[in-house]
Amino acid sequence: MTASFRGAVWEAARENVREGDVMRALGLGGTQRVAPAAAALACALLGWIAAPAPAQSPSLFTTVGITTEQTRANGGIRGGWTLPAEEMPASRTVAVPEDDTQDDVPLRMPDTTGNQPNFAAFQGQLLTLRDEDRGNYTRIHFFGTTADGSGGGDFVLTYADGSTQTVAVSFPDWCQNGHRAIGPLSKRWTPTGQDGAPCSIFHVPAEIDEAKELVSVKLPPSTAGGPPEVAYLMALTLERASGDSLFRMPDLSGREPCASETVPPVTAHAFDPAEPNGGEGWYAGAVGISLDATDEEGGSGVEQVLYRLDGGPVRPYSGEIDFDDDGEHTLEYRAIDCAGNAEAFKSVDVKVDAHAPSTSARLSPGTAFGPDGWYDGAVTVTLEARDGAGSGAAASEYRLDGGSWTAYSGTISVGQAGSHVVGFRSTDVAGNVEAERTLPIRIDATPPATSALINGAAPRPAYAGAVRIALVRSDGEGSGAAGSEYRLDSGKWTPYAGAFDVRALGAHRVDYRSRDVVGNTEPYRTLRFTLVGPASSPAPAPFASLAPPGRGATTLGAFRRGRLVVRIACQGVDRGSLSLRVDRATARRLDLASRVLAKRSVRCGDQGRASVRLRPGRKVRRALAHSRRGVAGRLTLRLGTATDEASIFLRRG
Numbered sequence: 001m002t003a004s005f006r007g008a009v010w011e012a013a014r015e016n017v018r019e020g021d022v023m024r025a026l027g028l029g030g031t032q033r034v035a036p037a038a039a040a041l042a043c044a045l046l047g048w049i050a051a052p053a054p055a056q057s058p059s060l061f062t063t064v065g066i067t068t069e070q071t072r073a074n075g076g077i078r079g080g081w082t083l084p085a086e087e088m089p090a091s092r093t094v095a096v097p098e099d100d101t102q103d104d105v106p107l108r109m110p111d112t113t114g115n116q117p118n119f120a121a122f123q124g125q126l127l128t129l130r131d132e133d134r135g136n137y138t139r140i141h142f143f144g145t146t147a148d149g150s151g152g153g154d155f156v157l158t159y160a161d162g163s164t165q166t167v168a169v170s171f172p173d174w175c176q177n178g179h180r181a182i183g184p185l186s187k188r189w190t191p192t193g194q195d196g197a198p199c200s201i202f203h204v205p206a207e208i209d210e211a212k213e214l215v216s217v218k219l220p221p222s223t224a225g226g227p228p229e230v231a232y233l234m235a236l237t238l239e240r241a242s243g244d245s246l247f248r249m250p251d252l253s254g255r256e257p258c259a260s261e262t263v264p265p266v267t268a269h270a271f272d273p274a275e276p277n278g279g280e281g282w283y284a285g286a287v288g289i290s291l292d293a294t295d296e297e298g299g300s301g302v303e304q305v306l307y308r309l310d311g312g313p314v315r316p317y318s319g320e321i322d323f324d325d326d327g328e329h330t331l332e333y334r335a336i337d338c339a340g341n342a343e344a345f346k347s348v349d350v351k352v353d354a355h356a357p358s359t360s361a362r363l364s365p366g367t368a369f370g371p372d373g374w375y376d377g378a379v380t381v382t383l384e385a386r387d388g389a390g391s392g393a394a395a396s397e398y399r400l401d402g403g404s405w406t407a408y409s410g411t412i413s414v415g416q417a418g419s420h421v422v423g424f425r426s427t428d429v430a431g432n433v434e435a436e437r438t439l440p441i442r443i444d445a446t447p448p449a450t451s452a453l454i455n456g457a458a459p460r461p462a463y464a465g466a467v468r469i470a471l472v473r474s475d476g477e478g479s480g481a482a483g484s485e486y487r488l489d490s491g492k493w494t495p496y497a498g499a500f501d502v503r504a505l506g507a508h509r510v511d512y513r514s515r516d517v518v519g520n521t522e523p524y525r526t527l528r529f530t531l532v533g534p535a536s537s538p539a540p541a542p543f544a545s546l547a548p549p550g551r552g553a554t555t556l557g558a559f560r561r562g563r564l565v566v567r568i569a570c571q572g573v574d575r576g577s578l579s580l581r582v583d584r585a586t587a588r589r590l591d592l593a594s595r596v597l598a599k600r601s602v603r604c605g606d607q608g609r610a611s612v613r614l615r616p617g618r619k620v621r622r623a624l625a626h627s628r629r630g631v632a633g634r635l636t637l638r639l640g641t642a643t644d645e646a647s648i649f650l651r652r653g
Contacts, residue, residue: 059254060120067114072189080191085112086313094340107235108249119232124221143235145174151229153220159212174199258300258338265335267293278430286324293335300338307333327389353390353430370518374479378415391429398424418477444478447522456543464533466503479517486512543571544642562615570604576639
C-alpha cells in the first residue's frame with residue numbers, strides 16, 4: 001500500500017466514512033461476489049481503519065531538572081543542579097508563561113515537585129500523539145534549555161501520509177540570553193544549597209506543513225557538540241492557524257489522559273485550634289492550617305494543592321501547615337486538577353503569637369556608686385516590655401523580695417537599705433505570660449556605726465595604769481564596713497589596724513570613725529578617760545563579738561552555696577570556733593541527726609577582727625534544699641573564755 005493511498009484511506013476514516021461506503025468505493029458493495037484477493041485487501045483496509053489509534057508514548061522525561069528546596073537532593077543536571085520550582089508556573093498547569101514578552105503561546109508544565117523526571121534530554125525519544133492531539137498545525141513550539149553551553153539537534157516530525165520533516169532546534173545555555181519563556185530566575189538549587197545564576201527556560205518556534213496531519217515527533221538522538229552540553233526539552237506546544245482551539249499541548253510525561261473539562265477544583269481551609277485561643281483574635285501558640293481540595297463530580301480529579309505564605313514562593317501542600325512565627329500572616333492557596341484547570345488563589349489571614357514578651361529593666365542611677373553593685377541611695381527601676389512581631393505587650397507587673405505581684409504603672413522605687421531582688425514579668429495581648437526575670441539591687445544609704453571598748457569592756461572614766469582600746473564596727477544591712485581610723489589627743493588621723501595601747505598618765509581623748517564599702521562615712525565619735533597610778537600595761541581582758549550577716553546573705557540558697565559571711569572582733573584572745581546551730585524541733589523537721597548546721601575554726605588575727613565564711617556539709621545542703629520554709633538558728637562565737645551569740649533566720653530564696 002502506497003503512502004498516498006494509505007493517507008487517503010486514513011482521511012476517509014477520520015471523516016467518519018461508513019464501512020459500506022468504503023466497500024462500494026472499492027467495488028465491493030452489495031451482494032456481488034468478489035475475488036479472494038480483493039476481499040482480502042478490503043478486509044485489511046477495514047481492519048486498519050477500525051484499529052484504535054496508537055497509544056500515548058511512554059514518558060519522554062529522563063532527568064529531574066526542576067525541584068523545590070525540599071527535593072533539591074533529587075537534582076540530576078550536572079551532578080545535582082536544578083531550577084527552582086518555587087519561581088516557575090505551578091506544577092502541571094497549562095498557561096501562557098508570564099516571563100515570555102514576545103508572544104502568548106501557552107505551555108504545559110511538567111510535574112515540578114522534584115519527585116520524578118521533568119526534563120527530556122535528547123536521546124531519540126518518540127512522542128506519538130494521541131487522537132485528540134493529532135491534526136494540521138502551522139507551527140510547533142519547543143520549550144527547553146541547555147546546560148553548559150548552547151546546544152540542540154534535529155527533531156523529526158512524521159505526518160499521517162508517512163512523510164517527514166526535520167526541524168533544527170538549538171536552546172541557549174541555561175544562564176545566557178535568548179527568547180525566554182520562563183526567567184531569568186534568581187538562583188539554581190544545588191544538592192545542599194543554591195547559587196545566584198540567572199537561568200531560564202527558552203522558547204524556540206518553527207514553521208511546519210499545515211497541509212499534513214502531524215502524528216509524531218521524535219527528539220534528536222543526542223545533543224549536537226556532545227558533552228558537556230546537554231539539551232533538554234521541557235514542553236511542546238502545537239499551533240493551528242485558526243479555530244476554536246489554536247493550541248494543543250501534548251503531555252510529555254506519558255500519563256493516562258485526563259477527563260476533558262474546564263471547571264477548576266475548589267479548596268477549603270481549617271484551623272487547628274478551630275478558634276483563636278488568645279485575645280483580640282490572636283492564637284497564643286502555634287496554629288496549624290490544613291487544606292482540602294475537591295473536584296466536581298465527573299471532573300478530572302485534583303492533581304495537586306499549592307500554597308504560599310506572606311507572598312513567598314509557591315510550595316506543594318503535603319500536610320498541615322504549622323505557624324509558629326509570631327506576627328500577622330497571610331496564607332494563599334489553590335488546587336489544580338488533572339486537566340490543568342487552576343483554581344484562583346484564595347487567602348486567609350492568621351495572627352500568631354507563640355512567644356511571651358520580653359521585659360528589660362533600666363536603673364537610675366545607671367551605675368552603682370560602690371563596688372559589687374552597691375548604691376548609696378534610693379534606686380528607680382523603669383520597665384520596658386517588647387513583643388517583637390507578636391500581639392504586643394498588654395501589661396507588666398513586679399514584686400520586691402518575693403512578695404506579692406503589683407501592677408507596674410510607671411516606675412519602681414527601692415530605697416530601703418540592704419540587698420533586694422526585684423522580680424518582673426509582662427503579659428501580651430494574646431495572653432502569653434513571660435517567665436519571671438530578676439534584678440538584684442543593693443542599697444547602703446547610711447554609714448556604719450563604731451563603738452570603743454577599753455580593756456574589752458565598756459569605757460569607764462578612769463583607769464589605773466595603761467589601757468588597751470579596741471574599735472568594733474557594724475554596718476547593719478549595708479555594704480559592710482571597709483575601714484576605721486582614730487586620732488589620739490587631737491593628733492593625726494591613723495588607720496585602725498587593731499587594738500592599740502595608751503600608757504601616758506593623765507586625761508586622754510580618742511576620736512574614731514568608720515566608712516563602709518559604698519563610701520558612707522560616719523561622723524566621728526569621741527571617747528574621754530583618765531589614766532592614774534602606775535604606767536604598767538595590764539593584760540587586756542578576753543573579748544569576742546560577732547556581727548550578724550546582712551539580709552542578702554541570710555537565705556537558705558546563699559548558705560547552701562557557702563555565701564554566709566560573719567564578721568567577728570576580738571581582744572586578748574586569738575583562736576576559737578564559730579558555729580550555726582538549730583533547736584531539736586528544727587533538726588527533726590530537717591531529718592538531721594545533729595543540731596549543728598555548720599562549724600569552723602577561726603583565728604581573730606593581729607588586727608582584732610576577721611570575716612568567717614560558714615559552709616554546710618553535703619547532708620545539710622540536701623536537707624535544706626527540700627525545706628519548704630525558713631530556718632531559725634543561733635550563731636555562737638567562742639574565742640578562749642570569751643563568747644558571743646546572735647540569732648539568725650535563713651529565709652527561703
